Amino acid sequence: MKDFREMLQIDFLKDRHVRFFHRTLQVLPERYASLETTRLSILFFALSGLDVLDALDVVDSNIMIEWIYSLQVLPTEDKSNLSCCGFRGSSHIGVPYSTKGPGVVHPYDSGHIAMTYTGLCSLLILGDDLSRVNKQGCLAGVRALQLEDGSFYAVPEGSENDIRFIYCAACICYMLDDWSGMDIQKAIEYIRGSLSYDNAFGQGAGRESHGGWTFCAIASLCLMGRLEEALSQRELDRIRRWCIMRQQSGFHGRPNKPVDTCYSFWVGATLELLDVFRYTNFEKNRNFILSTQDRLVGGFAKWPDSHPDPLHAYLGLCGLSLIGEPSLRKVHPALNITQRAFQHLQQLQQTWRESTNSCGGQH
Numbered sequence: 001m002k003d004f005r006e007m008l009q010i011d012f013l014k015d016r017h018v019r020f021f022h023r024t025l026q027v028l029p030e031r032y033a034s035l036e037t038t039r040l041s042i043l044f045f046a047l048s049g050l051d052v053l054d055a056l057d058v059v060d061s062n063i064m065i066e067w068i069y070s071l072q073v074l075p076t077e078d079k080s081n082l083s084c085c086g087f088r089g090s091s092h093i094g095v096p097y098s099t100k101g102p103g104v105v106h107p108y109d110s111g112h113i114a115m116t117y118t119g120l121c122s123l124l125i126l127g128d129d130l131s132r133v134n135k136q137g138c139l140a141g142v143r144a145l146q147l148e149d150g151s152f153y154a155v156p157e158g159s160e161n162d163i164r165f166i167y168c169a170a171c172i173c174y175m176l177d178d179w180s181g182m183d184i185q186k187a188i189e190y191i192r193g194s195l196s197y198d199n200a201f202g203q204g205a206g207r208e209s210h211g212g213w214t215f216c217a218i219a220s221l222c223l224m225g226r227l228e229e230a231l232s233q234r235e236l237d238r239i240r241r242w243c244i245m246r247q248q249s250g251f252h253g254r255p256n257k258p259v260d261t262c263y264s265f266w267v268g269a270t271l272e273l274l275d276v277f278r279y280t281n282f283e284k285n286r287n288f289i290l291s292t293q294d295r296l297v298g299g300f301a302k303w304p305d306s307h308p309d310p311l312h313a314y315l316g317l318c319g320l321s322l323i324g325e326p327s328l329r330k331v332h333p334a335l336n337i338t339q340r341a342f343q344h345l346q347q348l349q350q351t352w353r354e355s356t357n358s359c360g361g362q363h
């Protein structure tokens with residue numbers, strides 16, 4: 001491989017990206033209106049992007065933390081809504097603004113598993129200690145979403161069910177340091193059943209292999225600490241080969257598809273978790289990601305000459321972080337937050353464990 005200095009021919013416009021994510025936290029263009037119900041995930045992309053850029057000082061953490069807590073679906077007085085708890089994506093349902101319990105009774109109010117995942121991540125990024133997270137509610141909410149086949153719905157009223165939501169559930173249980181939120185064995189069986197004939201994972205059994213689902217499968221097993229138990233060495237080697245073959249210049253998500261910035265993270269992080277990322281070509285990967293950089297407004301797009309969006313901007317940055325771009329913070333490949341935020345989580349978990357030990361029970 002060439003010297004890293006030679007790879008740095010295309011400028012990485014750090015300040016523009018800081019401005020891009022800062023702007024994302026303020027006013028969004030009209031075309032984002034349809035994403036209102038999942039606004040918390042956009043907040044996560046912007047906040048974690050600023051964290052990777054080491055630029056969190058541009059945000060007012062306290063205001064953000066309060067807003068995130070206002071999206072928590074809290075248990076009502078009689079706890080009859082426990083299975084609906086977690087975080088909602090925005091205030092669209094119209095319940096009164098409140099950061100404290102008990103929750104209010106509302107027939108359509110419930111958490112969304114991806115919002116609970118991105119909400120918890122965002123709180124960690126902002127340095128919150130998660131002390132106001134209702135763990136009992138979050139875990140009951142997650143547990144209620146698991147189906148008999150081991151997969152998860154996103155919301156209690158039902159939705160698609162697949163490995164994406166197993167991944168969100170695994171992240172939530174991992175962060176809260178409590179796996180009572182899922183039947184791990186059933187989840188592993190669903191993941192194993194999604195391994196396709198060509199040695200990567202699909203959305204479910206019999207579905208086409210895909211880089212995104214493969215990330216969710218491998219990252220979930222890593223968070224559970226069950227990777228080597230769930231998959232044989234031979235299977236793991238074949239998955240490694242499938243993932244390495246996804247590199248063209250950047251990475252694509254499936255054979256014969258065009259390369260796309262986000263797969264520099266989805267496939268790159270999977271290869272990192274499988275300990276073979278170093279066998280890929282960092283220079284070509286970097287050049288592709290930077291070819292999608294918007295030199296005027298910042299951010300990264302899916303493809304060159306198209307518009308940047310928060311998801312691709314964030315995952316493009318994470319892709320650059322994985323190959324060691326100077327001036328970027330390192331990313332935790334399974335949780336998809338910075339190593340800095342991950343260390344904060346580890347410190348919190350240490351204090352929870354100490355208090356559990358000293359009280360001999362609940363914390």
Ligand SMILES: [Zn+2]
Pocket residue numbers: 260261262263302312
């Ligand atoms: Zn993409």
